[in-house]
Amino acid sequence: MQHIAIEGRCFVLACNQFLRRGDVASDLPNQFGDDPDIVLQRGGSCIIDPFGKILVGPHFEGEAVLTARIELDAIARGKFDFDVTGHYARPDVFQLIVDDRPKIPVTNISSISQNIFENKGAL
Numbered sequence: 001m002q003h004i005a006i007e008g009r010c011f012v013l014a015c016n017q018f019l020r021r022g023d024v025a026s027d028l029p030n031q032f033g034d035d036p037d038i039v040l041q042r043g044g045s046c047i048i049d050p051f052g053k054i055l056v057g058p059h060f061e062g063e064a065v066l067t068a069r070i071e072l073d074a075i076a077r078g079k080f081d082f083d084v085t086g087h088y089a090r091p092d093v094f095q096l097i098v099d100d101r102p103k104i105p106v107t108n109i110s111s112i113s114q115n116i117f118e119n120k121g122a123l
Contacts, residue, residue, distance in 0.1 A: 001014045001048050002054070002068060009082060014045055016044040020036060021038040022036025042060045051074065
């Protein structure tokens, strides 16, 4: 989660499931046994700031509601040294092209190969 926050220079609110055996159907087989208090998924919810600092969590002790006071200015401060869509973007090298023409949902490789060999179109 810290990596995602740093990479995106954003706050990350990770909501991870805490699950005990008693929370699922009793006829569902599992390797942990049938004790309803056995933990199957231990959670780990957390809140991370844009610099990777853990503000709250990770919480592994049960169900919880996590809260944190976040400073939205941290997003802008994070962009000063790493801005993935700003001054590091290279419009002189990269461009985004969106082909909004309707497409056939399934195409056979033999059809694509035939078009290429016949110079009917590009991929």
